[in-house]
Amino acid sequence: MAKPPPEQDPRITDLRAYRKAREAAKKRPKPNPKAQMRETFLGANPRAGLILALTVVALLAYLFLPAAIRLIRG
Numbered sequence: 001m002a003k004p005p006p007e008q009d010p011r012i013t014d015l016r017a018y019r020k021a022r023e024a025a026k027k028r029p030k031p032n033p034k035a036q037m038r039e040t041f042l043g044a045n046p047r048a049g050l051i052l053a054l055t056v057v058a059l060l061a062y063l064f065l066p067a068a069i070r071l072i073r074g
Helices: 015-027 048-073
Strands: none
Touching: none
């Protein structure tokens, strides 16, 4: 006795459903990547503030640490 076919067999292509889905996809507006991006002063990178802070600390250490060491040594 043969088994009844499954309800949705992925091997069987329903062209009407395919065409309907394709037309619906065409009617849907394309997402705007610029609108999804957060417009902030530092850009869209969520770690930009941390990177900027580390850069400022490194720059200040480079500029003022030798003078502070000379001051401490006398």
